[in-house]
Amino acid sequence: MHFETLLAAHIQQALSSVFGIAAEKIALQTTKPEFEGSHTWVSFPFAKATGQSPEALGKAVGEYLVQHADFVANFNVVKGFLNISLRHEAWLQFFNTLQQMPDFGQAAPKQQKVMVEFSSPNTNKPLHLGHLRNNFLGDSLARILTANGYEVIRAQLVNDRGIHICKSMLAYQQAGQAETPENSQTKGDHLVAKYYVAFEKLYQSQIQALVAEGMPKEQAEKQAPAMQEARELLQKWENGDPETLALWRKMNGWVYAGFDKTYQNIGVRFDKVYYESETYLLGKSIVDEGLANGVFFKKPDGSVWIDLKAEKLDEKLLLRNDGTSVYITQDLGTADMRFQALSLDKCIYVVGNEQDYHFKVLFAILHKLGRTYGQNGLFHLSYGMVDLPSGRMKTREGTVVDADELLADMIDTARQRTDEKGVVNMEDFSQADREKLYHQIGLGAMKYYLLKVEPKKRMLFNPEESIDFQGDACPFVQYNYARTRAILRKAEDLGIKHQTTHTVGTLQPAELHLLHLFYDYPATVQQAADSLEPSLLVQYAYQLAKGYSQFFAECPIFKAETPELCAFRVALSAQAGELIRKSLGLLGIESPERM
Incomplete structure (x- = not known):
């Protein structure tokens, strides 16, 4: 209706x-x-x-x-x-119809294929807090677009080659190559990161020593022995040296295993994984095409460029004078490959706002090359940095806000809050059920908090604020879902079948408000998809949970004036729970059956 x-x-x-x-x-x-x-x-x-x-x-x-x-x-x-x-009769008629619509909020297939590229980490360190915002945005967008009838492909492009991984490899070689994830009891991505940090410490000390001897810092950064050795290792990789490739594969394998554990813990999956080592040569044929069409030009030194001043951008290098490509060239080739191989209608890149200029250039080049998808088939979902109350994230110094550690801290906080405050009756919970609930609350709180802010805004993530059973936070929403499930279990025990086909008289304000919220669900999902704004679903989930909490406080269910009114309010509870579950599900958040 x-x-x-x-x-x-x-x-x-x-x-x-x-x-x-x-x-x-x-x-x-x-x-x-x-x-x-x-x-x-x-x-x-x-x-x-x-x-x-x-x-x-x-x-x-x-x-x-x-x-x-x-x-x-x-x-x-x-x-x-x-x-x-x-009229209340109109709302009751809508509610009656709603009960027969299990796919309420799921749009019909649009026959359009969309790729959402997100995460895309480097293989020299674990995922960090910024990656979490990226992953939660990408995962929720994939879910929301699927609910809107799109065929969605979740993809990531892993930056598995280059000087960064060679730094970890070099430090590992110098340490004797004895340590493994198994014998050190360390996640593979954390182990590789340990050696990246070790390299950086050595490298910085060498720079300081050279500067103390009178060498300019910029020259010292190039002449430091550690950097020269790392570049030599990169050259060996590019030349296909078997020993170097074997070490590269081994250490990257450790990182991938570590990433997979993290993805599993945060409930994120991918349909396609691309590796830069397999795609970095793509795009060189596009350079030839652009030169032939007059879209690109060569400078006297032989390097290839494009002039985007008319687009208010600038000149952009596409091919160095030694014939090697740059990142933008690889991205051109990867975009072409994806759209041709997968017949995509759209590709959404979930990447931080430090890359805003890069994507403006990428899209402008594809448009000038005449790619049909370059006009409206590409979108950069830009998002801001995440800070913690203690300050901005750091990387090379080894003080990065690690995703695994942050999730573990969130689960511990969830455990403390639920046990201390007594908000959850856990008397009949097994230990496994308790741990599952702590994980659901901790992870849900983190996802909800990171998603409730518009992506374009820089944000402060406060772990303490995120676990709140009373306000605009995920535990409050999850608690109200669990409350609806408790109502349904009690109704079943009492033999009460929820129904909506009878006349219940005048609706109470809290009942009417719930029906308004039910009605708004499909439009909210559509708006979230059209605007690529998961925060709209966060707002909806909170408003629905708050509406149900108000209804629960104001409208007696099992002590209603008539059996018919009781059954109706049980039905309202069932539908409220279903839409809380659906809205949280589109955010990648689980809804506990009991709390």
């Missing part, structure tokens, strides 16, 4: 019959919480044509709706905004 369609048709009739105005499109929005009503029509665009003030026009249209639309109960006008209230 689409109330917007019905209301729009009646508003068009009102404008036509009362004022002789033909309105092709009528836009309706959800009424703001501080006003009475469920749907709002803005009269301003039609005031001049009708010769009415916005206030008078809103009043006239509202009166027409009450007289001619049998599902409209009343209205109010606030400064030209017509707020419309529907």
